[in-house]
Amino acid sequence: MQRVTVPLIGAAPAWRAAARGLLAAGVQPQDVLWNSEGQEGADLFGQDAAMPAAGAATTVPRSFIALATSVAYHRDPQRFARLYALLWRLREAPQLMADRADPDVAKLRAMEKAVHRCRHKMRAFVRFREIGAPDAARRSFAAWFEPEHYTLEMNAPFFAGRFADMDWRIATPDVTAVFERGQMRLEPGQPAPALPPDASEELWLTYFRNIFNPARLKVTAMTSEMPRKYWKNLPEAAAIPDLIATAPERARAMAAAAPTLPPPRAAAAQAGLARQVSAWRDTGEGLEAAIRACTRCPLHCHATQAVCGEGPQRAALMVVGEQPGDQEDLAGRPFVGPAGQLFDKIAAEAGLDRSRAYITNAVKHFKHIPRGRRRIHQRPDAGEVAHCRWWLDAEIERARPDLIVAMGATAALALTGSGARITARRGTVERGRLGHNVLITLHPSYLLRLPEAEARASATADFRADLARAAAI
Amino acid sequence: MTRQTLDQKLAILSDAAKYDASCASSGGTKRDSRGGGLGSNTGSGICHSYAPDGRCISLLKILMTNFCIYDCSYCINRVSSNVPRARFSVDEVVKLTIEFYRRNYIEGLFLSSGVIRSPDATMSDMVQIARKLRHEENFRGYIHLKTIPDAAPELIAEAGILSDRLSINVELPTDAAVQTYAPEKNPGQIRRAMADVRQRREAAKDRSHSGKRPPKFAPAGQSTQVIIGADASTDATILGQSTRLYAGYGLRRVYYSAFSPIPDSSAKLPLISPPLQREHRLYQADWLLRFYGFGVEEITSVTPDGNLDLDIDPKLAWALAHRGLFPLDVNRASRDLLLRVPGFGVKTVNRILTTRRHRHLRYEDIARMGASMKKAGAFVTAGGWTPGGLTDSAHLRARFAPPPQQMSLF
Numbered sequence: 083m084q085r086v087t088v089p090l091i092g093a094a095p096a097w098r099a100a101a102r103g104l105l106a107a108g109v110q111p112q113d114v115l116w117n118s119e120g121q122e123g124a125d126l127f128g129q130d131a132a133m134p135a136a137g138a139a140t141t142v143p144r145s146f147i148a149l150a151t152s153v154a155y156h157r158d159p160q161r162f163a164r165l166y167a168l169l170w171r172l173r174e175a176p177q178l179m180a181d182r183a184d185p186d187v188a189k190l191r192a193m194e195k196a197v198h199r200c201r202h203k204m205r206a207f208v209r210f211r212e213i214g215a216p217d218a219a220r221r222s223f224a225a226w227f228e229p230e231h232y233t234l235e236m237n238a239p240f241f242a243g244r245f246a247d248m249d250w251r252i253a254t255p256d257v258t259a260v261f262e263r264g265q266m267r268l269e270p271g272q273p274a275p276a277l278p279p280d281a282s283e284e285l286w287l288t289y290f291r292n293i294f295n296p297a298r299l300k301v302t303a304m305t306s307e308m309p310r311k312y313w314k315n316l317p318e319a320a321a322i323p324d325l326i327a328t329a330p331e332r333a334r335a336m337a338a339a340a341p342t343l344p345p346p347r348a349a350a351a352q353a354g355l356a357r358q359v360s361a362w363r364d365t366g367e368g369l370e371a372a373i374r375a376c377t378r379c380p381l382h383c384h385a386t387q388a389v390c391g392e393g394p395q396r397a398a399l400m401v402v403g404e405q406p407g408d409q410e411d412l413a414g415r416p417f418v419g420p421a422g423q424l425f426d427k428i429a430a431e432a433g434l435d436r437s438r439a440y441i442t443n444a445v446k447h448f449k450h451i452p453r454g455r456r457r458i459h460q461r462p463d464a465g466e467v468a469h470c471r472w473w474l475d476a477e478i479e480r481a482r483p484d485l486i487v488a489m490g491a492t493a494a495l496a497l498t499g500s501g502a503r504i505t506a507r508r509g510t511v512e513r514g515r516l517g518h519n520v521l522i523t524l525h526p527s528y529l530l531r532l533p534e535a536e537a538r539a540s541a542t543a544d545f546r547a548d549l550a551r552a553a554a555i
Numbered sequence: 556m557t558r559q560t561l562d563q564k565l566a567i568l569s570d571a572a573k574y575d576a577s578c579a580s581s582g583g584t585k586r587d588s589r590g591g592g593l594g595s596n597t598g599s600g601i602c603h604s605y606a607p608d609g610r611c612i613s614l615l616k617i618l619m620t621n622f623c624i625y626d627c628s629y630c631i632n633r634v635s636s637n638v639p640r641a642r643f644s645v646d647e648v649v650k651l652t653i654e655f656y657r658r659n660y661i662e663g664l665f666l667s668s669g670v671i672r673s674p675d676a677t678m679s680d681m682v683q684i685a686r687k688l689r690h691e692e693n694f695r696g697y698i699h700l701k702t703i704p705d706a707a708p709e710l711i712a713e714a715g716i717l718s719d720r721l722s723i724n725v726e727l728p729t730d731a732a733v734q735t736y737a738p739e740k741n742p743g744q745i746r747r748a749m750a751d752v753r754q755r756r757e758a759a760k761d762r763s764h765s766g767k768r769p770p771k772f773a774p775a776g777q778s779t780q781v782i783i784g785a786d787a788s789t790d791a792t793i794l795g796q797s798t799r800l801y802a803g804y805g806l807r808r809v810y811y812s813a814f815s816p817i818p819d820s821s822a823k824l825p826l827i828s829p830p831l832q833r834e835h836r837l838y839q840a841d842w843l844l845r846f847y848g849f850g851v852e853e854i855t856s857v858t859p860d861g862n863l864d865l866d867i868d869p870k871l872a873w874a875l876a877h878r879g880l881f882p883l884d885v886n887r888a889s890r891d892l893l894l895r896v897p898g899f900g901v902k903t904v905n906r907i908l909t910t911r912r913h914r915h916l917r918y919e920d921i922a923r924m925g926a927s928m929k930k931a932g933a934f935v936t937a938g939g940w941t942p943g944g945l946t947d948s949a950h951l952r953a954r955f956a957p958p959p960q961q962m963s964l965f
Contacts, residue, residue: 207604209660242589246593247592247693286658289617295610308605336816383730455802
């Protein structure tokens with residue numbers, strides 16, 4: 083029987099070194115007696131053996147190292163023996179680490195979880211008090227904490243990274259961490275030190291009392307996350323019994339109180355509100371403002387904003403698409419998304435100057451359905467197109483174009499009243515509802531959707547030719 | 556009037572802030588103070604304390620001021636309310652944040668404010684606090700700023716660079732409700748402000764022509780809060796709004812806050828507060844939408860009125876209405892279907908999938924993996940286990956729902 087005593091500070095690397103040696107020497111788990119410093123049991127049989135020299139490197143799954151590094155700081159005296167027993171089994175069956183249902187793995191995982199929770203709770207519940215002068219160049223603080231496991235060593239780098247510009251020490255019964263002038267060291271544990279009172283603690287209690295809403299008392303929700311065992315070192319916990327006791331009465335009083343009359347300053351404050359100008363308020367006048375305020379159909383409820391046309395108000399050429407897409411809806415400008423960029427590219431190739439044309443959509447709000455993190459475009463129906471025709475006609479009457487390019491079926495429907503298939507009508511000039519010439523062409527998003535390169539190239543050529551024809555007018 | 560002390564101001568302005576549900580300090584860039592300054596952010600938040608209302612206290616959640624020129628009837632700080640008022644100076648907020656942080660009370664600051672003078676003036680003071688924390692105090696902890704929807708875009712631009720998270724409250728589930736209860740707020744403007752934040756976040760991810768990265772914009776994303784039970788919207792309406800917010804503006808979280816009685820409440824509001832259980836069920840449904848592949852209609856169509864079942868969780872309610880799909884064989888069923896088993900979480904399902912590659916899973920194995928077999932047992936088969944007639948038993952719901960209570964006579 084070999085006895086190995088693992089120190090409290092540096093437990094994980096010490097256990098690893100010992101385990102590596104024992105494994106290399108082929109020592110079976112039942113032949114090792116693991117001891118932890120500070121937890122020495124009455125073992126009558128073991129003898130401190132010379133540690134076997136580290137033999138050939140053993141390979142173990144990386145996940146085991148992470149597991150062992152955490153479990154080594156658990157308070158269970160059996161932790162080292164359990165780890166070594168699993169390590170022994172892993173030699174033959176490395177896939178065991180992936181088996182969450184194996185009793186040995188499940189037990190160690192549960193211990194790992196307990197250590198991680200303890201580590202997290204320490205990060206949360208350590209409370210410093212100032213022990214130096216508040217106006218010192220480098221301030222100093224101290225805390226007393228009683229963790230469930232030996233987690234201070236794992237947490238020391240966290241506190242060092244967080245409070246790098248001050249000196250601090252965290253004392254626990256087992257280990258003390260001291261951080262001075264940017265250097266960290268671990269010392270043996272100590273009894274609870276007497277810390278001087280700290281004025282900020284009063285403010286913290288004030289905050290704790292007032293952030294609590296007495297109308298929603300849920301004590302178990304609190305204690306499941308902040309168990310009572312931590313309360314003795316939490317200054318705010320002193321306020322809890324009183325807050326719980328008075329909550330029902332405070333909630334009742336709120337409900338029973340009769341509504342009051344507004345204070346006199348309310349009217350003056352409200353009057354000031356009317357004079358305010360926001361950078362976001364619609365500066366557009368007339369038609370644009372009316373379109374942005376449109377609630378003729380339900381589409382406005384779910385869209386960010388109505389997207390008005392863009393371009394010179396009086397334009398010889400007008401280009402009409404279907405509806406704003408995701409990007410257009412966010413930006414409030416037409417044809418800025420993928421289809422808009424493709425349109426810009428092909429228009430430039432075709433000699434069409436976008437800035438001289440009036441570009442708009444047949445429907446002004448984005449129709450879509452949400453799917454996870456994305457909004458999926460939905461084609462507007464005939465009713466929605468009919469509602470929005472009011473705005474499209476107003477834009478046409480203002481622009482008085484010589485030619486209108488209808489891109490896609492929805493634009494063609496809105497402009498000509500005919501929803502017939504686009505493929506047969508593409509490249510023809512039809513007479514619009516208001517008597518304008520309407521050149522029917524494809525929608526650029528159709529080009530983006532075509533899967534075959536050949537079909538896409540030919541459709542793109544058609545589209546480019548149509549735009550060139552429009553540009554020539 | 557005597558001058559208020561810092562303690563009195565803190566009492567008033569934290570009391571005024573408690574109706575905001577969010578206190579999350581997760582997300583954001585990982586950083587620490589080894590290179591100078593104070594504070595760190597690990598990316599996963601830390602709850603430093605819990606109040607007896609069960610809510611976590613992670614951030615110093617305060618209002619800069621609770622003076623407000625708006626008159627939103629659900630809000631304690633509305634202009635027509637008679638609550639005591641206070642206003643922090645910029646330096647007071649900075650000092651409180653730093654001193655609390657040094658004592659490990661908090662992860663950072665969640666600053667909100669009533670609207671004073673104008674939205675721009677208010678937002679500009681809030682940005683000044685964040686600027687002072689970051690640039691003068693070298694504060695590297697978490698900052699969450701509540702943005703005022705009407706504030707000028709350049710203020711939002713600076714706020715996003717200084718803070719980890721921005722949020723704008725949609726307040727209520729429908730545009731009509733906002734118009735009724737918060738007449739000065741414009742739901743369209745709130746959406747435009749959220750769209751603006753999304754666009755700025757996306758633009759900050761693109762490298763410039765020279766390959767340089769622009770400063771990160773609100774790296775922990777944006778969130779919002781909606782008040783439940785002040786208007787008559789059903790859960791289906793509320794969750795429908797949430798899915799649109801997640802899809803449209805890439806929100807990190809939608810917080811649901813059961814309308815709470817407030818001191819000096821407005822006569823316009825319902826006198827009965829909604830059960831906190833409703834809020835809980837909405838959060839569960841929200842999780843199902845985001846991580847379990849459920850659609851809104853699936854969750855809300857199992858009850859006739861579009862509200863979630865308060866007695867049992869939404870996943871169990873869905874499973875009870877779709878028993879034809881069950882029992883599932885844990886050794887064969889796909890990930891998508893396993894995620895639909897009541898009592899199985901995402902972690903449990905991942906563990907099942909990795910382990911069953913190596914061996915056949917038995918009932919005890921599943922229990923050890925963290926599943927709640929009390930729920931899952933009726934919906935799965937595994938080695939050594941079959942629910943038999945339990946899946947289709949008429950009494951299955953009664954096993955999970957609390958026993959019916961007799962109506963009280965008095």
